[in-house]
Amino acid sequence: MGKLDGKVAVITGAARGIGEADALLFAKEGAAVLVSDIDEAPLKEVVKKIKAAGGKAEAYAGDVTKLEDCQKVMDMAAQKFGKIDILVNNAGLTRDALIHKMTDAQWDLCVDISLKGTFNCIRAASQYMMKEGHNGRIINVASVAGLMGNVGQINYAAAKAGLIGLTKTVAREWGRFGITCNVVAYGFVDTRLTREKEAQQEEVGGELVGIPKKVRDMVLLQVKPMTPEDAAKPVLFLASDDAAFITGQTLNVSSGMYM
Numbered sequence: 001m002g003k004l005d006g007k008v009a010v011i012t013g014a015a016r017g018i019g020e021a022d023a024l025l026f027a028k029e030g031a032a033v034l035v036s037d038i039d040e041a042p043l044k045e046v047v048k049k050i051k052a053a054g055g056k057a058e059a060y061a062g063d064v065t066k067l068e069d070c071q072k073v074m075d076m077a078a079q080k081f082g083k084i085d086i087l088v089n090n091a092g093l094t095r096d097a098l099i100h101k102m103t104d105a106q107w108d109l110c111v112d113i114s115l116k117g118t119f120n121c122i123r124a125a126s127q128y129m130m131k132e133g134h135n136g137r138i139i140n141v142a143s144v145a146g147l148m149g150n151v152g153q154i155n156y157a158a159a160k161a162g163l164i165g166l167t168k169t170v171a172r173e174w175g176r177f178g179i180t181c182n183v184v185a186y187g188f189v190d191t192r193l194t195r196e197k198e199a200q201q202e203e204v205g206g207e208l209v210g211i212p213k214k215v216r217d218m219v220l221l222q223v224k225p226m227t228p229e230d231a232a233k234p235v236l237f238l239a240s241d242d243a244a245f246i247t248g249q250t251l252n253v254s255s256g257m258y259m
C-alpha cells in the first residue's frame with residue numbers, strides 16, 4: 001500500500017530537480033500526479049517515466065507567474081483525475097546579484113516566480129480545495145536563505161521569507177477544511193540551481209543559474225549535499241496522513257546549513 005493511494009497531487013517546477021523527484025516519489029506512493037513546468041520537453045519526459053513505472057501522470061506546461069496558466073493546471077488536474085488533494089508549490093529560480101547591482105528585472109522575476117507563483121497556484125486551486133472535510137495538503141518550497149539571508153540573494157531571500165507568512169495565512173484560513181499548509185526550507189540540494197555557475201553552458205531566462213565555485217566549495221565544506229530524491233522525502237511526509245496535524249510550520253531540511 002502506498003502512502004498516497006487514491007490521492008491527486010499537483011506539483012509545479014516538476015520538469016527536473018526536486019519537483020521531478022517529488023513527482024516520481026508521489027506516483028510510486030500511489031498518487032495520480034499533474035506535473036507542471038515552464039519547460040515542456042523535459043516535463044513530458046517525467047510523465048513518460050512515471051507511466052513506464054506503472055504510475056498515473058499528466059502534464060501541463062505553464063508559467064506560475066501567470067494566473068491563467070495556474071488556473072489551467074488546476075482545471076486539468078480536476079478534469080483528468082477528478083479532484084486536487086495535494087499541491088506542491090515547488091517552481092523557483094535564482095537571479096543572483098549584490099544589492100547595489102540588482103536590477104528590477106532580476107528582483108521581479110525571482111519574487112514573481114517563488115512568491116506570486118505560489119499565491120497564484122493556491123488561488124487557482126481554491127475552488128477545488130475549499131470544501132468541508134477536504135483534508136488536503138499544501139507544501140510550499142522555501143530556502144534557508146529566507147531564514148538567515150544570503151549574500152547576493154536579496155530577491156530570493158525576501159521571496160522565500162515571504163512564503164513563511166503566506167503559508168501561515170493559508171494554514172489559518174483553510175484549517176477549517178482540514179487542509180494543512182507547510183513550507184520546506186532547503187539547504188543545499190544538488191540540482192541545476194546549485195551547480196557550479198562557471199561550468200554551466202545553458203542560460204535560463206537569459207542568465208546562467210548556479211553558484212560561483214568559490215561559494216559552492218565553502219558551503220560543501222560544512223554540509224552534506226542532498227540529492228533531489230533525499231529532498232523529496234520530507235515533502236512526502238508533509239503530504240501524507242502522518243503529518244495530518246502539522247500545519248503552518250517551516251520544516252528546515254538543510255543538513256545543518258541553518259540551525
Ligand SMILES: NC(=O)c1ccc[n+]([C@@H]2O[C@H](COP(=O)([O-])OP(=O)(O)OC[C@H]3O[C@@H](n4cnc5c(N)ncnc54)[C@H](O)[C@@H]3O)[C@@H](O)[C@H]2O)c1
Pocket residue numbers: 012013014015016017018019036037038039062063064065090091092093113114117141142143144185186187188189190191192193194
Ligand atoms: N537546490 C537547492 O539547493 C535549493 C535550496 C533551497 C530551495 N530550493 C528550491 O527548491 C525548488 C526547486 O528547485 P531545484 O533546486 O529543483 O531547481 P531546478 O532548476 O532543478 O528546478 C526548478 C524548476 O522550476 C521551473 N520553473 C522556473 N520558473 C518557472 C515558472 N515561471 N513557471 C513554472 N515553472 C518554472 C524550472 O523550469 C525548473 O524545472 C525551488 O523553489 C528552489 O528555490 C532549492
